[in-house]
Amino acid sequence: MMSDAPLALYIHIPFCRTRCRYCDFNTYAGSQGLVPAYCGALAQEARFWAAALGTPEVATIYFGGGTPSLLPVPEVQGLLGAVRDAFPVAPATEISLEANPGTVDEGYLAGLRAVGVNRLSLGVQSFQGRFLRLLGRGHSAAQAREAVAAARRAGGDNLGLDLIYGLPGQSLGDWRADLGAVLALGPEHLSLYALEVAEGTPLAADLAQGRLPAPDPDLAADMYLLAEESLAQAGYLHYELSNWARPGRECRHNLAYWRNGPYLGLGAGAHSWLGGMRFANVSRPEDYIRLAHALAEARPARPGAMAALLAVAPWVAERETISARLELVETVMMGLRLVAGLGLEAFRERFGVGVAAAFPGAVEELGAQGLLETAQGHLRLTPRGRLLGNQVFSRLLSSGL
Ligand code: SF4
Structure with a gap:
């Protein structure tokens, strides 16, 4: 699962x-x-x-x-x-x-x-x-x-x-x-x-x-x-x-x-991204302690679907299903924070589509403006793009979630 x-x-x-x-x-x-x-x-x-x-x-x-x-x-x-x-x-x-x-x-x-x-x-x-x-x-x-x-x-x-x-x-x-x-x-x-x-x-x-x-x-x-x-x-x-x-x-x-990989956050207010869901624990330590201890006897016997697991985790206060498209967009946004950029082949393997095709027109346009470039199999911000990152991200988002 x-x-x-x-x-x-x-x-x-x-x-x-x-x-x-x-x-x-x-x-x-x-x-x-x-x-x-x-x-x-x-x-x-x-x-x-x-x-x-x-x-x-x-x-x-x-x-x-x-x-x-x-x-x-x-x-x-x-x-x-x-x-x-x-x-x-x-x-x-x-x-x-x-x-x-x-x-x-x-x-x-x-x-x-x-x-x-x-x-x-x-x-x-x-x-x-x-x-x-x-x-x-x-x-x-x-x-x-x-x-x-x-x-x-x-x-x-x-x-x-x-x-x-x-x-x-x-x-x-x-x-x-x-x-x-x-x-x-x-x-x-x-x-x-x-x-x-x-x-x-x-x-x-x-x-x-x-x-x-x-x-x-x-x-x-x-x-x-x-x-x-x-x-x-x-x-x-x-x-x-x-x-x-x-x-x-x-x-x-x-x-x-x-790299938008899976992470598990333990503790009050901690966030996790796992199994197609993002979720967050209750914020106050007192509430977290009370709820996490309450679950001591109710541990799942075996793995199951994430939504079902979260249903028996009372310390989890917020949960959101991440669509495949949102995961794709977030992977690009996070990957462009890396100076080396987003690995194009890994992206295609993960999502079954190339980055340029996933954001029709936007990648080419940002490239023509000197804000994005492709090098060594990666799509990355140019030095100027790093200063204008918000502009790049909002243009990519405008091509649709
Ligand atoms: S209050 Fe604590 S968590 Fe916040 S900035 Fe200061 S040291 Fe860091």
Whole structure:
């Protein structure tokens, strides 16, 4: 019933010490007392899905949040043990964990490595105190540098750092300084995100009430170009619109998303894409714990159709059947985020049609405008197309879902 493709497994940890001013993720401050019960519920959910799906192989594991580095090492070990008991997990599986610089030290990071975490993603966001305060990050630039040094001393050899650009009041010179600072730390991976102002956040209120200058999208585009240039000079491979890596250090878990492969999300608010359906769990950790524990006795005896499985998974709050056409469109949208582009042969094998035929007129038109190109068996955005990605995506969508 399910595809045999290996699974990308996401584990959501919805706890943070404090809430950053720009954040609209599903995360809660002051709820850490729930951690033991929450981890128990995650283990239940892992067992449910292993039985339901016929124990597919897990190719990657990613602890995201929230702040997964708030989990004590024994809890991470327990969760990995539960996953390994439930699913076949290859020894070389990429196991990533997102960490907040203010929450880690060498002993903790060595402990994570000892229990199998082999990739760390550190949310640095900026190296300048005024921007860290503006974002409400709750850690300093010195703590970020110390976290990187601690990760190295603990033996970490696959370290990703995240930065945000396009901040209110941030100049091109400020951004150049951040790029210099991050490159000096020599991470294996870099994720650079343009600030998105999410409605309802304190940052959105600051901007709406004029307490902060509005971000300038043209300046953000210049910052993106500067990053592309600086990181290329430093030997990083630009492999996805917002992601760069040393060759061979691309994030394999996220590559599964961009290839529109199957993924299973465990935990409060986690999303999954499996068996022709996309679905999401209840958001509040308390509800998730109650509902996942309630299912302890009702695990499916054997795999079945996804809609039937979801009917006995009361912690799943939203579900949507994805039509073949929508899957095709989403595969193109995600695949074009990769700098190498969308593999044309793999696409034809998966959908039984070529990309150009699937979007009549649009691919040719975008090619003539210099926004899309074909190279080495892939359809990809040109450098100009990367800056005008939204225009490309809306033209493709206008040729019909
Ligand atoms: S640490 Fe991350 S998830 Fe937590 S509040 Fe800040 S931005 Fe949101």
